[in-house]
Amino acid sequence: MLTELYPLVEKARELEGIGDAEDIYRNILEKAEMASTPSMGQSVCEYVQSMTHPKAWGDRFVVGYDDLLSWVRYLSQLSAVAQQCWDQISINHPRDRSKT
Numbered sequence: 589m590l591t592e593l594y595p596l597v598e599k600a601r602e603l604e605g606i607g608d609a610e611d612i613y614r615n616i617l618e619k620a621e622m623a624s625t626p627s628m629g630q631s632v633c634e635y636v637q638s639m640t641h642p643k644a645w646g647d648r649f650v651v652g653y654d655d656l657l658s659w660v661r662y663l664s665q666l667s668a669v670a671q672q673c674w675d676q677i678s679i680n681h682p683r684d685r686s687k688t
Contacts, residue, residue, distance in 0.1 A: 590629040592676040593620040596636065599669045602662070608650040612639075626681035633674035640667040 589597070597620050603613040616636060623629040639645050640663040653659040 589621050590623055590626065590677065592673050592680060593623060593629055593632060596620060596633065596666075596669050596673045599666050600636075606650060606652050608648060608652075609645075612645055626677050629677045630674050633670040633677070636670040637667050640664065640670075 597617055600613045600616040603609040616632070619632045619635060620629075623632050642660070646660055646663050648659070649656070650659050653662065
């Protein structure tokens with residue numbers, strides 16, 4: 589796993605043990621563990637950002653969150669962490685522009 593993805597996995601870990609959402613944590617963890625290149629890591633981040641949409645994971649009722657608004661707020665935070673990880677991958681692994 590790319591070290592830049594650790595914050596994303598840690599944020600998703602909040603869902604571990606929550607029956608209605610543990611599959612989300614496991615899904616993110618599995619994808620992050622398989623990400624061995626910067627491109628794969630950024631793909632994980634993009635996937636998470638796309639799934640935090642209201643018509644994806646946002647359409648769930650998750651026990652442990654007071655209401656739908658608190659769940660959507662968590663997903664927004666998860667998306668923001670995914671963006672930060674994507675940015676950090678870009679900074680730490682710049683593409684060699686001289687070869688293009």
